[in-house]
Amino acid sequence: MVRVTGKFDAASIWVLDQLPVPVCIKRSDDTFFYANKAFATLLGQPLEKIIGKPILDVVSASAASRSAHSDTFLTPENPEREVIATNVRKDGSENIIQVRKRLIDIPGHGTCILCILNDISQFVLYEKELEEKHRELRRQQGKLKELATIDPLTGIFNRRAFYDQAAEIISYAAVGELDVGVLMFDLDKFKNLNDTFGHATGDEVLIHFTKLVADCIRTSDIFARLGGEEFGLLLPDTDVKATQLIADRIRQRVEKTAVKFNDRAIHYTTSVGATMWQPSEKRIDPSLSRADTLLYQAKQAGKNRVCFALSVDDVIDVPATRAFRA
Known part of the structure; x- marks a missing residue:
């Protein structure tokens, strides 16, 4: 004192x-x-x-x-x-x-x-204002990150985010010796649909397809719009049989479900190229390229079908009228 x-x-x-x-x-x-x-x-x-x-x-x-x-x-x-x-x-x-x-x-x-x-x-007061500015900055950073990774129309990952997520998944799969299914989708005759019903209808179809697929997959799966009417799907810890089942389940759901827009029921289908990531592949690109080739084959074979292969020389064609063909 x-x-x-x-x-x-x-x-x-x-x-x-x-x-x-x-x-x-x-x-x-x-x-x-x-x-x-x-x-x-x-x-x-x-x-x-x-x-x-x-x-x-x-x-x-x-x-x-x-x-x-x-x-x-x-x-x-x-x-x-x-x-x-x-x-x-x-x-x-x-x-x-x-x-x-x-x-x-x-x-x-x-x-x-x-x-x-x-x-x-x-x-x-200045401290509170500064904190509010920091919160606003964090919100803006979150929005910028979202703009960089989220497709604005469908709300799912965009192409860039898909590749980023794929790199993490295959890195994890390589360590854990896990299977990864790789799927690519393309909506059949989408250009004709746009030309006939308009781009607003086409957007509704893309959104409808996105929601339909989301209902068929897990939260751990990576689903993205790669561009236009083309989509990619990664299925971590999923074996060959399950990958095939999921691919055809989605195809069938699309075939049987119509998009309701302006009091009109619009039917559409999708073709699917499906494969498995190979442990020898350091990046996802070879698997996606293989899936893309298989997708093209599904289109050429009449659309509305799944083509699956571990390599492009060993294709399993899954026509719309059958679940699978060995």
């Missing part, structure tokens, strides 16, 4: 009054023994309504409560304390005040608490 030697006289008070920093001294009974002009200005009250008055008559109840609570922690062994409180002034305005407290012993007055105050309202 700091002991004030000598007299706390008019000269001492004059010096404190000249400080631009709000200062006050409280007695042990929680009344104000001293306050300078800066303190009175901060609270928006004249000095005569502060000196000798209890703190509850000078500051708001919440600020007085926080101050009283912090005073209980002041001891000769721990004579310093800091507290931040919001004070509601008599005119209704608020300010956030940082108070640094120190126990002092003044001859003739006993143990008192010296308080040095700092109005940090603007700093807190």
